[in-house]
Amino acid sequence: AQSVTQLDSQVPVFEEAPVELRCNYSSSVSVYLFWYVQYPNQGLQLLLKYLSGSTLVKGINGFEAQFNKSQTSFHLRKPSVHISDTAEYFCAVTEKSFQKLVFGTGTRLLVSP
Amino acid sequence: DGGITQSPKYLFRKEGQNVTLSCEQNLNHDAMYWYRQDPGQGLRLIYYSQIVNDFQKGDIAEGYSVSREKKESFPLTVTSAQKNPTAFYLCASSTLQAGQPQHFGDGTRLSIL
Numbered sequence: 251a252q253s254v255t256q257l258d259s260q261v262p263v264f265e266e267a268p269v270e271l272r273c274n275y276s277s278s279v280s281v282y283l284f285w286y287v288q289y290p291n292q293g294l295q296l297l298l299k300y301l302s303g304s305t306l307v308k309g310i311n312g313f314e315a316q317f318n319k320s321q322t323s324f325h326l327r328k329p330s331v332h333i334s335d336t337a338e339y340f341c342a343v344t345e346k347s348f349q350k351l352v353f354g355t356g357t358r359l360l361v362s363p
Numbered sequence: 364d365g366g367i368t369q370s371p372k373y374l375f376r377k378e379g380q381n382v383t384l385s386c387e388q389n390l391n392h393d394a395m396y397w398y399r400q401d402p403g404q405g406l407r408l409i410y411y412s413q414i415v416n417d418f419q420k421g422d423i424a425e426g427y428s429v430s431r432e433k434k435e436s437f438p439l440t441v442t443s444a445q446k447n448p449t450a451f452y453l454c455a456s457s458t459l460q461a462g463q464p465q466h467f468g469d470g471t472r473l474s475i476l
Contacts, residue, residue: 254405259403282463284463291372291469291470291472292469292470293367293369293453293455293466293467293468293469293470294406294453294455294464294467295467296463296465299463340405340406342463344463350408351408351463351464353405353406353407354405355403355404355405356403356405
């Protein structure tokens, strides 16, 4: 069965600094990978997804993620963060059966001035 | 604008009481989902439905029930059998082709009195 590990529960960073949120997964078959963002007391919003093709995926709000099959990772990056990026970020994986989307435990990004 | 409406935003339940959480979508999506979110645990799938009058159990269905009488509506009942119902509940929807939840509601926070 697939699983997702988000190694950092919280990442503090200063505004305009770069950030990387780490995500590792385990699966015995090919997977689809996703990053979602959740603002306080709201639902989740899809940031980006990897289904196939280029391993560098660009998403909304200036975020991008790099799929690395050999390291089973899908780290999320942004070259310069804003205060408004403060939120919780979830990595998720599915083995092509959409109802089996498995979420990580989330990483809280805290951007300060 | 199309979207998902969850109501109420906050809900309180007495011991031994059943409560129903509402989820309505006007996106014409076939698939709908219910997730439970607990601090530090990410999201876990309770139930999902791909078509009217049909639904399947997710990973943590015990103590919950659902119905799908209309395409637009997917209410979740938290029964008295659910011994630890305090959580944030999220409803989501997608097309069948999407492969993952595309839109989320803003959630219902359920607490025990």
